[in-house]
Amino acid sequence: MTLSMEFAAMPPAPGERPSHQQLLVMPDDGAEAVVALIDGAAETLRLKQFKLQSPTIEQALRRAHQRGVEVRVMLNPHTSGGDRWNDEAYAQLQEWGIQVAWTSEAFPVTHEKSLVVDRSCALISTFNLSDKYFTQTRDYGIVSHAPAVVEQVIAGFEADWNRSFFHPDLGVGLVWSSVHSRGQMARIIDMASQTLWIQHPKFVDAVILERIISARERGVKVRLLCGGKHGISDWDIYDTFSSLRVMERFGVKVRRQKHLKLHAKLLLVDGAFAQTGSMNIDRSAFDLRRELGIESDAPEVVARLRSTFEADWAAAKKYHAPDPLDPSLHEAGELPPDPHFVHD
Known part of the structure; x- marks a missing residue:
């Protein structure tokens, strides 16, 4: 496998930072891990978020602003269903004098x-900055210190802030929508030669479905952790349940996440390479929305992802997706519905 310079880090010398990347796992690390990043800012903070509903994070942003850090925040104005989750946070930040704007109209969602601290590190996560995602969901975030990655996340922020075009270099280890994220995800799956572990809630894309089945046909052992129906819209149930049933027929081992709500988006290839980020396996996520993911082969990151997946897999039970056309079967073993937990 050929890796970009972002992934070619040599083992650190004694006393040096242990990795060019660090992994955050939710709910294990909690809001405190994000607050620590914000509290470490000395000059600038750039935050782009789908949902901001955490007083703890908002107060950390306020503290940064009060100590002279230039804080700029972009919030998604509404979900695909029309919910305006961020109006309260937007008004609060404005009241404190923090620069806040709605995200670019070039994307429906x-x-x-993402969060960039000074020009030193960037957090790319699957979790929203909302208390639910710090306490109830399985989620991941990767903090990258690689200059090329940090500068590209900054460039993406500035382009959306200024409503200008953005043409990222796809070779630095970031995965952008709507640029070529479907192709980048397909490439990662195609690299698998021994194992492919998938932790995703939603399966609404025929290209990725075919790639996963092709991996299985060439002998790759595929494990898939899904979230069942929880958080899946009525519209997406048809594709998600059908895709899970088709993959199971081809020998993909499917289990349903237990105890924690599944919000993570993770691919683990051969126990050595990972891709995670905001995009669901979903046509809209690939083709219409602004999304951001990141790839990693940092040993500490991959090892923790692997151990977390293994623990979740061990706690989960085999799942056979019900017939999507029979709603009477859809609720068996499901978590109670939560209108504020939807895989947009």
């Missing part, structure tokens, strides 16, 4: 979840 901005689902990206």
